[in-house]
Amino acid sequence: MSELRGVGIGLGVAHGPVVRMTEALPAPESTPSTLGADAERERVREAVSVVARELTERGEAAGGSAQEVLEAQAMIAEDPTLQDEVDARIDAGSTAEWAVHDAFAGFRATLEAVGGYLGERAADLDDIAQRVLARLRGVDAPGVPDPGHPFVLVARDLAPADTALLNLDQVLALITVDGGPTSHTAILAREKGIVAVVGVADGFTLTNGETVIVDASAGVVTTDPTDDDTQRAAERAAARRSADTAPKSPGVLADGTPIALLANLGKPSDAPDAVERGAEGVGLFRTEFLFLSSSQAPTVAQQREAYRELLEAFPGKKVVVRVLDAGADKPLAFLNDAHEENPALGLRGLRALRASEDILREQLTALAEADAATAADLWVMAPMVATVEETVYFTALAREYGLKTAGVMVEVPASALLADRVLAHADFASIGTNDLTQYTMAADRMLGSVAGFQNPWHPAVLRLVREVGSAGASLGKPVGICGEAAADPLLAVVLVGLGATSLSMAPSALSDVRQTISRYTLEQARSLAEIALAADDAAGARDAVAEAAAALPPQKKETTS
CATH class of the missing domain: 3.50.30.10 (Phosphohistidine domain)
Incomplete structure (x- = not known):
């Protein structure tokens, strides 16, 4: 063993x-075409069209985050720039197979060098290229095997x-x-x-x-x-x-301290599953689904109906909606599609919305109208807030539209370090640990070559979380976690110890986190948080906390009166 x-x-x-996963198709040989350029181009067009359609259909069947990823892959497959690269190689005499292989490889290297959102898409190119090559060769694409058991x-x-x-x-x-x-x-x-x-x-x-x-x-x-x-x-x-399958209870520590367990959702249709899994509300509703598949901004009426559907699923419960988080890293023709050398540090989130304030105002209008027509407790928040001035701007604008609870996402070190001043104006803060880790560690979270740095257990990241948690406690303002870190059950305990008052995650993670936090008191969570902060690196923090947690005596769960 x-x-x-x-x-x-x-x-x-x-x-x-x-x-084991089946191996990738071997690379084609660089041999001259015997069919002619027109025939080779037609073969590529047909193969790409089929692959894009299959990816879209798979996305529609899967739903959730998977649909967003697969729809993005389908768009990449049909990208005009990539198509031009393939055509150039065919015009030079290459076969369709070699042109696809070589063009995709070159495009992958280019995107990888850019980083950010485009850097992430580079990793998807291998899969797309394999699917196109398989179609050209008339064979099954490499994928998950089916051994029959x-x-x-x-x-x-x-x-x-x-x-x-x-x-x-x-x-x-x-x-x-x-x-x-x-x-x-x-x-x-x-x-x-x-x-x-x-x-x-x-x-x-x-x-x-x-x-x-x-x-x-x-x-x-x-x-x-x-x-x-x-x-x-x-x-x-x-x-x-x-x-x-047991009845779902609210999130609570062993000493009776309540910790709201919320769901991260990408579409209103995701709400029933979250409710079934015991979500106490929504900690992050991403509104991008309304915008990213459109060539123009959705109307106020279209937005209002989507928000109404979401809010109706959670009567009397907190629903936190993030306004559009897009910009140079996820270009939208009607918002900002200008090229930037480093999109992760560019005009994105609230910065992009301020540059096109009419889109933000329409979104707030739709949210206010949906709020008035439903019984949920609507909270709104702005993404990528870095300054106190941005906080004042957004909260004032939200209140102008009658939205009573307005907050900010803490995703950059600047807003974490000034959390006391940010929370003097915002009603709450929600920490996006994915981006906060990226910017703290100077490691693009979409770039595989620096994936080892992208770990929210790192003490530097946890110190920033503590800054926000401490500011929230001293000002009486809620501090939530809505990044992937909240779905790590042991890390969730540490985050509570650092001051988080709610945890939001994929609905499937709710049960594990609910079980885990119920084993620890608030005092123990704070003790484990201190152990994590004292480590030198992410692995050391996780190992030290796991060892200390295992040594703690079992706690008898108390109930709140």
Whole structure:
């Protein structure tokens, strides 16, 4: 028996036989075309069109974050610039296969160098290119195997198109060699409730057919387990399933301290699942879905109906809506599509909205009208706020439209360090740990080459969270967490210890986080937070907290009166 270590996603455990992901198609040879340029171009157009349609259909079937990712992939497949690159190679005499392979590789390198949102899309190009090549060759695209029995999937990483539509009746667990806690694979695995350990460096030592135990709570893959080991894993999995189906109670610590557990949602249609899983409201509703698929801004009426549908799903409960978070990193023709050298540091979020204030005013109008027609407790917040002046601007504008609770997202160190002054004007703060980690560590969260730095356990990030939590406590203002960090059950305890009063996450993570925080008192959470802050790096913080948490005596859960 041996153990391979990585980063676990959630608390799940599973065991079963390994099946390795099928290998990528081999690169085509650079041989002259015998068909002629016109025929080769037509072959590419047909293949790209089919691939784009399949990606869109997969996205519609998957819904949620997966749909956003897959629709973006479909757009990349049909990108005119990429098409021109393919055509240039065909005009030079290349076959369709070689032109696609070479153009996609060159485009990938270009996007990777740009970084930001476009840097993330670079990783998707390999999957798109493979699908187009498979279509050109008349073979099945590489993807998730189907051995005809339940299995543990081992892959270098999964393309979003594959992760989105994993057959959960067959895939018992997922092990990837690459990726981190905020990778697309991790986010989609968490959203779908897949038992997963990512970033397992020695994952390719696993062979087809061998039995492994995948323990996400420990971030460990156990090879050659004993019968007793597998029996214990099965009992743990059964207990977890039982807990998932138990009546959902509000989030509360062992000493009775309430911690609201909220859902991150991308569309109104995602609300029923969140309600079923016990979400106490919505901590982050992303409004981008209304804008990113449009060539022009949606009307006030269109927006109002979408917001009304969302709010009606949560009568009497808090629903936090983030105004449009777009700009140079996610260009919109009607907002800002100007090229920027470093989009992650450019005109995005509230900065972009201020440059096109009519779009912000229309959004606030629609939100106010939906609020007046429903019984939810609507809160609104602005993304990418960096200064006190921006806070004053947004909260004043929101109140001008009669929106009674207006806050800001803390995603950059500047607003975290000035949290006391920001919260003097805002009604609440919501910490976006994905971006806060990116800007604290100077590591693009969409760039695989620096993924190791993108870890919210880093003490530097946690210090900034503490700044915001302390400011909120002293001013009596709520401080929520709405980044991926809130879905990490042990890190959620630390975040509460740093001052978070609510945690918002993918609905599938609610059960694990609810169970975990109920085992600790507020005093213990604060003690674990201090241990994390005293570490030198992210791995050291996580390991030290895990060790200290395991040594704490079990707590008898109290109830609030």
